[in-house]
Amino acid sequence: MANNPHTRPNSDEAHDKEFKTNERSKSENLEKYCSDAEGHDLRTNQGTRIADNHNSLKAGERGPTLMEDFIFREKLNHFDNERIPERIVHARGAAAHGYFQPYDNAAQYSKAGVFQDPNKKTPVFVRFSTVQGARGSNDTVRDVRGFATKFYTDEGNWDLVGNDMPVFFIQDAIKFPDFVHAVKPEPHNEVPQGQSAHDTFWDFVSLMPESTHMVLWTMSDRAFPRHYRNMEGFGVHTFRLVDKQGKARFAKFHWKPLAGTCSLIWDEAQKLWGRDPDFNRRNMWDDIESGDFLEFEFGVQIVEEEDEHKFDFDLLDPTKIIPEEQVPVVPIGKMVLNRNPDNYFAETEQVAFNPANVVPGIDFTNDPLLQGRLFSYLDTQMLRLGGPNFHEIPINQPVAPFHNNQRDSMHRQTINKGQASYEPNSIDDGWPRETPPAPQNGGFETVNERIDANKIRARSPSFGDHYSQATLFWNSQSEAEKEHIIAAYTFELSKVERPWIRERVIKEILPNIDLELARRVGENHGVETPTEKPAPADELGKSAQQESPALSLMARLPHDIKYRKVALLVADGVDADQLQSLQAKLQAEGAKGIVIAPSMAPIKALGGQSVVPDAMLNGLPSVTLDSVVVVGGAESVKTLSQSGLGLYYVQEAYKHLKAIAAVGEGKDLLSAAGVPTQEDGIFLGAAVDDVLTPFVEAMGQHRVWSRDSKANSMPA
Numbered sequence: 108m109a110n111n112p113h114t115r116p117n118s119d120e121a122h123d124k125e126f127k128t129n130e131r132s133k134s135e136n137l138e139k140y141c142s143d144a145e146g147h148d149l150r151t152n153q154g155t156r157i158a159d160n161h162n163s164l165k166a167g168e169r170g171p172t173l174m175e176d177f178i179f180r181e182k183l184n185h186f187d188n189e190r191i192p193e194r195i196v197h198a199r200g201a202a203a204h205g206y207f208q209p210y211d212n213a214a215q216y217s218k219a220g221v222f223q224d225p226n227k228k229t230p231v232f233v234r235f236s237t238v239q240g241a242r243g244s245n246d247t248v249r250d251v252r253g254f255a256t257k258f259y260t261d262e263g264n265w266d267l268v269g270n271d272m273p274v275f276f277i278q279d280a281i282k283f284p285d286f287v288h289a290v291k292p293e294p295h296n297e298v299p300q301g302q303s304a305h306d307t308f309w310d311f312v313s314l315m316p317e318s319t320h321m322v323l324w325t326m327s328d329r330a331f332p333r334h335y336r337n338m339e340g341f342g343v344h345t346f347r348l349v350d351k352q353g354k355a356r357f358a359k360f361h362w363k364p365l366a367g368t369c370s371l372i373w374d375e376a377q378k379l380w381g382r383d384p385d386f387n388r389r390n391m392w393d394d395i396e397s398g399d400f401l402e403f404e405f406g407v408q409i410v411e412e413e414d415e416h417k418f419d420f421d422l423l424d425p426t427k428i429i430p431e432e433q434v435p436v437v438p439i440g441k442m443v444l445n446r447n448p449d450n451y452f453a454e455t456e457q458v459a460f461n462p463a464n465v466v467p468g469i470d471f472t473n474d475p476l477l478q479g480r481l482f483s484y485l486d487t488q489m490l491r492l493g494g495p496n497f498h499e500i501p502i503n504q505p506v507a508p509f510h511n512n513q514r515d516s517m518h519r520q521t522i523n524k525g526q527a528s529y530e531p532n533s534i535d536d537g538w539p540r541e542t543p544p545a546p547q548n549g550g551f552e553t554v555n556e557r558i559d560a561n562k563i564r565a566r567s568p569s570f571g572d573h574y575s576q577a578t579l580f581w582n583s584q585s586e587a588e589k590e591h592i593i594a595a596y597t598f599e600l601s602k603v604e605r606p607w608i609r610e611r612v613i614k615e616i617l618p619n620i621d622l623e624l625a626r627r628v629g630e631n632h633g634v635e636t637p638t639e640k641p642a643p644a645d646e647l648g649k650s651a652q653q654e655s656p657a658l659s660l661m662a663r664l665p666h667d668i669k670y671r672k673v674a675l676l677v678a679d680g681v682d683a684d685q686l687q688s689l690q691a692k693l694q695a696e697g698a699k700g701i702v703i704a705p706s707m708a709p710i711k712a713l714g715g716q717s718v719v720p721d722a723m724l725n726g727l728p729s730v731t732l733d734s735v736v737v738v739g740g741a742e743s744v745k746t747l748s749q750s751g752l753g754l755y756y757v758q759e760a761y762k763h764l765k766a767i768a769a770v771g772e773g774k775d776l777l778s779a780a781g782v783p784t785q786e787d788g789i790f791l792g793a794a795v796d797d798v799l800t801p802f803v804e805a806m807g808q809h810r811v812w813s814r815d816s817k818a819n820s821m822p823a
């Protein structure tokens with residue numbers, strides 16, 4: 108006879124107490140679903156061994172295929188149904204496993220288990236993505252990057268579904284379908300792929316001034332990161348953290364890349380579309396395989412509830428940042444991505460992130476964009492992953508055990524035992540039971556916020572400032588970054604066919620950010636711009652702060668050359684001693700020297716030794732690597748100087764502001780290519796040691812910024 112549940116202790120507390128994840132928990136959980144065919148016979152999905160996998164069953168050697176062939180039919184049936192719908196946005200992505208470890212200051216802000224123990228590593232799965240393009244589009248397009256993290260915590264999954272930019276295009280989720288329709292390839296011809304440079308995007312954003320701040324970010328070099336390890340990440344919305352005493356505070360979430368922030372150059376990014384469309388995903392994969400893991404520090408900006416209205420913008424407005432100079436980012440943990448997925452589809456494609464996946468200690472705010480997101484993700488995933496049981500797909504399963512009375516539907520895996528699938532019940536002893544909220548291991552309790560309001564379909568006047576933070580961002584950029592932004596608006600608008608859309612952007616939007624920005628873009632389009640900001644005062648806003656140095660990519664340059672890839676250009680007759688010395692010295696700095704030759708055939712070095720190249724000149728062209736050294740050896744340099752690809756290599760490196768070194772005769776290649784030899788960032792010397800130190804220092808600045816104004820004259 109079962110007990111009455113109401114007289115029993117409420118919760119599987121003992122079980123919870125025993126249950127602790129560690130860094131390996133998710134990998135171990137996935138392992139039981141992994142399949143390794145080594146040593147196994149080929150069989151059908153029903154287990155029948157297959158004798159011939161090359162020929163379908165036919166009526167005679169030259170006759171028709173027979174319907175009876177269950178082996179053929181099963182194989183083709185499964186193949187025909189391999190594809191699932193791609194994500195409506197963020198379709199192209201790459202992901203990695205890793206862990207998160209809190210610092211000892213984290214627990215004071217949130218009672219979430221993931222923040223309590225500095226010795227504990229919580230498994231994570233992180234997916235980086237572009238937004239606009241299809242699953243097969245290019246990595247290095249001008250776009251926002253998704254930065255979605257699933258924390259498999261002891262208390263369930265917490266998904267932080269962020270981007271590499273801290274604001275968004277719209278303030279209210281009801282505009283999301285409009286925005287996405289406008290930015291996606293146009294509906295009549297599905298052009299352009301992976302780009303915002305087209306009429307519908309600029310039409311929409313120029314009619315929606317609230318998008319101005321985010322559009323400015325996407326016109327900056329932030330829109331094509333060099334490597335996922337070099338991006339910042341942001342939760343965007345203001346969230347809440349709740350501590351053990353039940354006190355809630357506002358929080359903005361940040362990921363700060365420990366390798367510094369670095370971007371590509373627009374011309375380089377475009378060329379990569381053809382040279383290596385998988386540039387970002389390949390680099391992340393290769394780095395993880397070779398043990399060069401990606402590292403990010405997790406930081407929070409904390410605002411006490413009583414300070415909610417102390418800012419000159421609304422904390423609930425997702426088009427606004429809290430400048431780091433006003434509220435510093437406190438580092439409270441670190442994430443390391445250290446394992447590649449075993450299978451792209453099973454993990455990276457089937458993973459389902461949802462900002463509504465939270466655990467006790469983390470809560471939402473009334474940001475109307477966030478509120479809409481809380482609905483949208485589960486909804487879209489029902490279609491994409493074929494019904495409501497996608498939480499059972501291995502990559503989506505929490506490591507924390509879960510039980511409830513949800514049942515059935517498509518593809519159900521769990522075999523629920525027992526007769527009672529309702530609560531309360533007295534048949535199964537009342538299990539599974541609710542857990543009351545508690546400082547730890549409690550049930551989820553929503554922050555008890557008082558709402559006293561009329562139902563209203565309107566935008567708060569406190570969301571009305573559309574320009575002041577765009578101006579703040581513009582003011583905070585370095586000269587080179589500003590020039591790149593001017594070039595970006597000029598380029599994008601050149602692709603807009605309708606003159607009135609171009610003019611609307613140039614005359615009615617850009618001047619509100621900065622009159623000089625508008626004038627320069629206007630000049631490039633033959634459009635005259637106003638001498639005063641045209642927007643009404645309330646839209647221009649009143650930001651007290653004029654500059655925020657943290658908004659420039661220059662604020663977090665790497666300063667070292669760890670993980671950098673350096674092209675070492677060689678041909679027959681190369682000086683092998685120089686080559687060896689360069690490889691060893693670059694490795695000592697944490698970089699990789701990659702030997703690049705005219706073909707893949709082994710090189711005969713000066714002293715007769717054979718050198719096996721890593722790649723050919725057009726196999727790993729300059730855009731795929733970080734900098735170039737022309738290795739000495741008269742014959743080698745002569746061969747490279749007579750090769751169009753050899754000349755182009757150093758011309759492109761020059762154009763893309765890369766540090767260039769030439770040892771011994773190497774300088775002759777630069778001269779033949781028309782690359783100036785007496786300039787910042789170009790290092791010549793008789794021996795490796797003459798050039799190495801300044802070359803390494805220049806690479807630590809990521810680019811030779813002083814060359815920016817001259818680089819465009821290089822025809823490459």
Ligand code: HDD
Pocket residue numbers: 194195196197200234235236252253254255268269270274275279280283342343344425458459460476477479480483484487488
């Ligand atoms: Fe979103 C995917 C990030 C606004 C609706 N979004 C998606 C992904 C990221 C973001 C990183 C990809 C997750 C993955 O790798 O699978 N989205 C954001 C951020 C936003 C944002 C940082 C603003 C702050 N999104 C937003 C709004 C809506 C959506 C306002 C709808 C109301 N987002 C979706 C979606 C996607 C998605 C359609 C597509 C596939 C998916 O969710 O699972 O539901």
